[in-house]
Amino acid sequence: MKAALRSLGAMCLAVLAAIAVAVAWTTATAVQLAASALIMGGTEHPLSTPPDDPLYISSYLDNAVNFFINPAAGAPTGTGDPRIGEVDRNVDRNVYAVVYPAAFFPVFGSKTFDSSVRDGVLSLNGCVRGAASCNYNHDASYNVDPAADPDVPPAADEDYVVFGYSQSAVVASLVKRALIADPRVPTAPGEPTPETSFFLLANPMRPNGGILARGPEGLTIPIIGITFHGATPTNTCGETGPCMPTVDVAAQYDGLGGDAPASLTNVLAMINAVAGYYYLHGDLQNADFDDAQYQGSYGDTDYYLYPTKRLPILTPFAGVVPSPILTLLDAPLRVLIEGAYERDVSPGVATKVGLLPFRNPIKTAINLVRSIPVGIDDAIEEISGARPLGTQPTTSPFGVGGPDLPAAPTDDDGAQMSMMWSSARADGQNDETVIAGDEPAAASPKDSLEHRASEAKPVVLVEKTPLEGEGETQPAAQDGQERGQEVVDEASVDQEGVGKEGVEQEGVGQAGGANAESSLTSTPAPAAAKPGLPKLPKLPKLRGPIKFDSPIRMGSRPAAGSNVKGAPGAEKVSEPGDPTAHTTADATTDAPGAAGAAGGAQGDAAA
Template sequence: MSYLLTAPEMVATAATDLDGIAAALYAANAAAAGPTTGLLAAAEDEVSRAIATLFGAFGQEYQAVVTHAAEFHTEFTQALAAAANAYAQAEATTCSALNTFETQLQALLAPLLPNAGAGAINPPSITSIGAQVAFIMGGTGIPDPDPMYVTGAQTLFIQPRFPGFLSDALHTPEQFWPTTPNLGNLTFGRSVAEGVATLSNALTTQFSTLGNSAVVYGYSQSAVIATIEIRHLMAQVTPPSPSDLGFVLTGNPNNPNGGVLQRFTGLYVPVLDVLFNGATPPDSPYPTVIYTNQYDGTGNFPQYPLNLLADLNAVIGIVDGTHFYVGLPPDQVANAVHLPTSPGYTGNTDYFLGLTQKLPLTSLIRPIPYVGTPLAELVQPDLRVLVDLGYSDYGPGLSYADIPTPASFLSVPNPFAVSYYLAKGAAQGVQASLVNLGWLPPSYIPTGYPYAPSVAPGLNFFVGQPSVTGLSLLTGALGTAARDLGWIPPWWD
């Protein structure tokens, strides 16, 4: 059996270009018609008249040939355009068939699997008659958010969801010994604990005046601080009202489905003092927005960590800019995918995933002079397929953003989808590389997966979204042993 791979958008663009050539041929033919077919004799003698007649005959024959050529060109253009449509329709049919196959398989497995439908969307809202303050915290290495950071957090993430709040940059240690020696010698756990105390005091002061309200912005380490504070508030007898307090978390290591501190829940790393302390409570009564960039290793860590390529991509995503949020383009934030929540979800948290076009892995080769970017564009589509095998899909009857999901040892790849997208990605990579080199116009840039990112490419068969896995039992047992040995400091309690 043989296979034919095409790029429909390339064929369609070529048809348009050829149509322009046909128009030019017609115009040139018309312009040349008079001068080449209506030659006058140079004199009144018989020789001059014979020469004029001869060249006129040649001109008429040329006009006939060019007319036929232009007609053939038009017919070829129409055939090419029709082929583009046919290829596009065939590709859509193929994708539909793959989706139908996976859907039918999931329907057969549905009685055995949880999470069969989609949950409702609960937009956050805060009403207040008093002072409205947005407490903005930095991330690791950023104890004092500067004006640019504060403006980015306010404009991109707070204002669209919680309008009317005034910014207040909150100092927190944001240390992670030994990676932040310039800030001090606090370990991650100790730094988080001091940050929780600072945030708790700020909220207590804010709510000491009746009618005041607050929004908390946490990023990276300070999202962990906010998570612990949410847990403390939920345990209080008289906590602040949900109508007075909200949270916005970006790059959240406690993201229920993707946060690295939830993927390996229970595990404790001594010396670095990192406790994998689980998920931000999805049942929190407080209006909350969790925004994560795709492939950010803190908030979007692979569900299947035996995929070492996906792990490496996520780790690079922490340092290559994917983990940076306050400087994101506004349209990327505005167009983030609103992830589905589980059927009957009654929590107050909305989850968003910002799709990442440039795979973090390719940041290793893009800086190479001259050839770096074309090479990155060449390999990126197939690399994306291999990386995405480390993740499950979001969608109704698939994975949900609110369910705390630990890492699993094994996935079940769909060989039909994987082979199809690897073949398609190879063709897209060549096309994208030629565009980058300037050998093809920008209109030839590929569209669709795997050149473009997706939250549900269908590379793995869905086998449920377990809250307990063999790997989570292992990490939990290791954490219990660490606690029994007295390795876990009291500030993690």
């Protein structure tokens, strides 16, 4: 009898212990993943008033949280690291509009791109560290809990998710480098280390595709002041930490927003990239993360792409040329354009520009021949639904013969919800730099897209959402559009010409952090539930056609905010030095230019 009672008691204790562990894990995870948001605008949108209208700023902040940050925080990650932070309305968190000049002389404002970026780095770095250099819009910032103080300055001990779009994605990338060199530390003994994560949209420093990562490291274009900063770091979740999970999203063929060609002499690809910027870049702030396609993971970063249904270079002819003819031309032209890209290299591997028009001329020639009957069948199918030549529809967004996108990760594919973001990996990692045109070298499965592919199923079908509007290239899909499919064979992914460069630091002035002045810029150094805020129709463009930001969804922010629930070592490319930064006195002086109309058709000159 005593033995039976002892057994029953042991069983009860085990059950209670299991319940306690489950409750503790759930509570810790909820607290760990909840973060305040530091949100920055693109060029011409400093998020200060003036020039931005308060309604524009309010809508921009809500879109960043509801349609990008929270959906990405709820999506499984392919890195094996924690997800980015979520702005949870059930946890006391703040949303801050971080102010910086957002200038691009001579297009907008009196400051050059580099000067604007330096001021942005000073401001954002100060906000992350809770320093006095933080410049944010007090009136636009808010707390997701309506009962809390809506205007509490960013604190040093808070967890943050940083949202950067176009020019501000460069700012966020440089702050990420600064946090690697001078990590955030606990504000008091026994306190946890505050966490930082990033969401980068149209990032000009995307390692493979960003125009500022393509060019010679450290080179500055005079007069207009644009420096090739190199690639956004992806090595924060290595042996030393701190781990800073990142999501990087780009639109296909946006030349200034993360998908620039890797060839200087492929004129067709260059023109298409300019057209891609013109037609796609400003509309990205109207997109939805749920429409982006998973492109692979590298280091601490998950990469996503908005595939382009029709080449931007063909878009101007949509109103005068019948759609089937444009469809026929798309297949062969896409092959010629894709010949200038490094699609078989991970988006997280720094890839420099090359001189040859085609990376692999023989492969391009073969694919061009194959694309002609495919284009004919595509055009006839658009008219009659038949494919008389018997070709198969192209499943890759990169055209005939192009690699297919990998299957999106799931929670069972190695994605994990770590209890501590700053936990270090046990294995070493190396970063790599690829020079366009070189033959690919063997790559570590861990550091390339290959480690995302299933050994049993190297080819996987995933659904692709077509883009908005027939004959147009838009990053977001619309209801009622037909969905295509994509095929992925990740085992074919190789990396090219690997090299390493050391990391140095060349400081600019900043406040916050133990060695803040030397670390601002470094050199040779499950599907989420839809948010409560509805998508509203875009306003008509008030000027054009050249633009730097399209209007965003307009609408008042709900008082409670969003209700969404939704491998490498040292950095491979060096960072050029920046002259001494200076802080901006107030929001209005940081943003030269005329006052913006609410939701006006303004554009973003990202690079």
